[in-house]
Amino acid sequence: MTTGKGAATRLRIVEAAAAEIRERGANATTLDDVGRRSGTGKGQMFHYFPQGREELLLAVAVHEADRVFEGQQPYLDELTSRAAWEAWRDLIVEQYRDQGLYCPLGVLISDVGRYSPASQAVAAQLVRRWQECVRAGIEATQAAGEADPELDADRTAAAVIGAIQGGVTVLLSTGSTEHLEAGLNLCLDRLLL
Amino acid sequence: MTTGKGAATRLRIVEAAAAEIRERGANATTLDDVGRRSGTGKGQMFHYFPQGREELLLAVAVHEADRVFEGQQPYLDELTSRAAWEAWRDLIVEQYRDQGLYCPLGVLISDVGRYSPASQAVAAQLVRRWQECVRAGIEATQAAGEADPELDADRTAAAVIGAIQGGVTVLLSTGSTEHLEAGLNLCLDRLLL
Numbered sequence: 001m002t003t004g005k006g007a008a009t010r011l012r013i014v015e016a017a018a019a020e021i022r023e024r025g026a027n028a029t030t031l032d033d034v035g036r037r038s039g040t041g042k043g044q045m046f047h048y049f050p051q052g053r054e055e056l057l058l059a060v061a062v063h064e065a066d067r068v069f070e071g072q073q074p075y076l077d078e079l080t081s082r083a084a085w086e087a088w089r090d091l092i093v094e095q096y097r098d099q100g101l102y103c104p105l106g107v108l109i110s111d112v113g114r115y116s117p118a119s120q121a122v123a124a125q126l127v128r129r130w131q132e133c134v135r136a137g138i139e140a141t142q143a144a145g146e147a148d149p150e151l152d153a154d155r156t157a158a159a160v161i162g163a164i165q166g167g168v169t170v171l172l173s174t175g176s177t178e179h180l181e182a183g184l185n186l187c188l189d190r191l192l193l
Numbered sequence: 194m195t196t197g198k199g200a201a202t203r204l205r206i207v208e209a210a211a212a213e214i215r216e217r218g219a220n221a222t223t224l225d226d227v228g229r230r231s232g233t234g235k236g237q238m239f240h241y242f243p244q245g246r247e248e249l250l251l252a253v254a255v256h257e258a259d260r261v262f263e264g265q266q267p268y269l270d271e272l273t274s275r276a277a278w279e280a281w282r283d284l285i286v287e288q289y290r291d292q293g294l295y296c297p298l299g300v301l302i303s304d305v306g307r308y309s310p311a312s313q314a315v316a317a318q319l320v321r322r323w324q325e326c327v328r329a330g331i332e333a334t335q336a337a338g339e340a341d342p343e344l345d346a347d348r349t350a351a352a353v354i355g356a357i358q359g360g361v362t363v364l365l366s367t368g369s370t371e372h373l374e375a376g377l378n379l380c381l382d383r384l385l386l
Contacts, residue, residue: 027220123366155375162376163352166359173316182348183355183376190383 010048010059012038018060026057058122065126069133071095079137080144082192089184096168097177131157138191147191160187203241206231207256210249219250251315258319262326264288272330274339275385282377289361290370324350331384340384353380 016038020029031053035045049055069076072095075088135157141147167180209231213222224246228238242248262269265288268281328350334340360373 120366120368123363124369127363127367127372156379158372158375159356159379162359162363162372163355164359165362165372166355166357166376169358169362170316170320170355173313174320175313176317179320179351179355179358182351183359186349186352186383187379190379 006048009040009044013040013045013048013056014059014063017056018064021057021060031056054116054118058118061122061126065129069130076133076137079134080140081146082188085137085141085188085192089181089188092164092184093177093181096171096180127161131161134160141192146193148193151191156187156191160184163187199241202233202237203252204256206233206238206241206249207252211253211257214250214253224249247309247311251311254315254319258322262323269326269330272327273333273337275381278330278334278381278385282374282381285357285377286370286374289364289373320354324354327353334385339386341386344384349380349384353377353384356380 013034017029017034020033020037024033031042031045034040034056035042045056046052049059072088072091075084075091078084079088131154135153138147138151138153138156142149142151142153163183163186164180167177167183170179171177206227210222210227213226213230217226224235224238227233227249228235238249239245242252265281265284268277268284271277272281324347328346331340331344331346331349335342335344335346356376356379357373360370360376363372364370
């Protein structure tokens with residue numbers, strides 16, 4: 001159990017690490033930097049993250065994913081009509097274009113180490129959680145008679161998540177939102193009646 | 194102009210760098226490692242790559258992309274029927290699942306630096322080249338009467354490239370090909386008659 005004060009300290013460390021990573025990249029971020037920025041000593045850092053740097057990076061990924069999910073509300077929880085899906089699509093394109101290119105999964109992939117079992121477990125959990133939201137939206141839209149009832153909701157949700165990840169990957173590498181928009185549009189075109 | 198012998202030396206350096214990066218990641222690969230592995234000295238390395246490490250990493254990305262394109266032949270150049278598209282899809286899923294998780298764009302994104310103009314230019318060129326192949330396939334399949342003639346071939350090709358990139362991104366982070374398969378299947382389902 002972490003006390004209220006302990007939880008606040010842990011959060012301060014995670015937020016400091018997230019800010020360092022956004023500014024300088026995970027590779028350039030050391031525990032010393034995070035300690036300095038959060039005003040915590042090595043002892044405290046290892047109290048909250050006994051396994052050190054990788055454990056902290058995983059906590060940052062979960063924390064940043066929460067911000068991404070929150071940033072997609074209320075749209076993400078109300079995907080029940082064509083209008084709602086299109087508003088969500090527009091929000092995603094705008095967010096990734098204007099609010100920076102930071103992606104929590106990117107940290108897990110390129111910085112924690114793609115072959116780490118802990119990293120894969122956290123990434124799978126984040127993807128699964130996001131996909132569940134989209135799947136629920138597909139089922140609600142099918143129930144409302146506005147989406148193709150023949151489609152498997154979970155597999156279609158997986159395709160939508162993949163389209164976003166792929167669009168963001170291309171955006172990160174080329175600077176263009178073309179693939180993000182094309183991928184989401186094709187998914188919505190197939191899904192909606 | 195590079196002589197035949199010069200081109201061979203340059204290629205030896207690029208292949209040594211590519212092998213190091215596949216084994217240890219770009220971040221852990223130094224010019225010294227590449228020199229040792231390729232049997233070339235610092236002077237030669239800077240003769241072929243006067244701008245140093247970033248220039249070499251860009252050359253590696255282009256070289257590795259060639260391998261990816263070649264690995265998708267003859268399917269990639271003959272996308273004219275449902276059978277051909279499905280064979281290409283199966284090949285891609287199998288390649289990324291079984292032959293390792295290495296992706297040239299990944300090097301550009303996470304290791305050369307996402308904000309480097311040189312990196313973005315090379316990435317955009319690789320994406321554009323791949324997308325052109327897929328677009329030509331969509332147009333050929335439309336001409337053969339086996340694909341929806343209403344679809345914009347270039348935007349649909351962008352969605353297909355995005356689906357692959359996204360599927361590979363999720364595969365890299367979770368170890369599962371679920372999103373790669375779901376994304377490609379949704380694209381083919383929308384495209385083919």
